[in-house]
Amino acid sequence: MHPRHIVISGAGIAGLTAAIAFARRGFAVRILERAAALEEVGAGLQISPNATRILSRLGVLDIVAPLTVRPEAVVLRDATTLKERARVPLGASAERRWKAPYLVAHRADLQSALLARANEIDSIELSLGTSVTDVQLRSDGITVSFDQNGISSEVSASLFVAADGVWSHSRRLVGPNEKSRFSGSLAWRTTLLADSDAGRHFAAFSSPETVTTYLHGGFHLVAYPIRAASAINLAAFTPGRAITEHWAGETSPDALRQAMRDAAPQLAELADKAAPWTIWPLHTVDASRPWTSPGGIALIGDAAHAMTPFAAQGAAMAVEDAYMLADAVASATNTAQALSQWEAARKPRVAKVARRGALNHFAWNASGPVALARNLFLKLKSPDSLAADMDWLYGWTPPGWADDGAL
CATH class of the missing domain: 3.30.9.30 (D-Amino Acid Oxidase; Chain A, domain 2)
Structure with a gap:
């Protein structure tokens, strides 16, 4: 067994962030990615300060920054009249307020930056064209079986991290095989x-x-x-x-x-x-269902809690998950306890973000009297007040942040 060996399924934003975060804590990491090549897929995404501060700590932000944009504001407009209904200042104002930048980027550019950072770290190994076929919990850890180019192999580890997205094949490992x-x-x-x-x-x-x-x-x-x-x-x-x-x-x-x-x-x-x-x-994905198995399995990102994009937090929640999971496991002597505490800490925040997304969706698609009430509410809110409403989300920092060392 390798007591400080992590196996991750998936080389998307969640999986690559987790790999870097675990390597930063002294773990050897093996990433198993089903795709034969990491192609440019997806579209734009918003990287809010709660994620950019983590990406900066992991050495990723400087890599992706040249391809990003720092928007001046979030603006709400009426689609019929094009009239501005509300404005939340971003840019330098956001960085002063939340101590990290608010950026927008193409998903592929962030993934490429994460991959470039991972490639700089000797303790991270990426295997493409590799499908996880089985995960066995044993008394002394985990055995992950996989197929690569028609050849079956297995690897032992102390933790298996499923970062294989909304249509996760690994979700069944921690509970009933519930689909998205x-x-x-x-x-x-x-x-x-x-x-x-x-x-x-x-x-x-x-x-x-x-x-x-x-x-x-x-x-x-x-x-x-x-x-x-x-x-x-x-x-x-x-x-x-x-x-x-x-x-x-x-x-x-x-x-x-x-x-x-x-x-x-x-x-x-x-x-x-x-x-x-x-x-x-x-x-x-129903975020109230289990995300972990005490034997050493954890779901992160969309595999655990895929949500609608109406709070623009899918990527940010994956980054938070990955960073906090690595910290929890590295700081604990008991993996089962670490996983339980990590899940208990993450679920309330993810649920609050999902509720915010549902509220946004309701408000943005309102019509009739509800839309009139929405417009009146927004008219009475100053830009600074609207920004303050997001302090709980964008101003968040991982517990123990000040004590966390650099790679």
């Missing part, structure tokens, strides 16, 4: 080059320097710059039916065009001008 559930919402995603016709069309009525959410009873659309402001990430959300459990290809914008038909003409035209769109059914 369709949330009822579809995400429509696309990226515009800033200097393209569609990019210039967007810039003519919206600020490319902010994270802007357009509010409407039938949809909402979030837009922000990525890749050093050379591109614009668009994500529209509509009600719909579950259609697939993987990224689709080019998708007809007919349903999105119908949802946006009552929006301001400039905004509605994006349904066609910004095509092709990638459509994604939003699935969630």
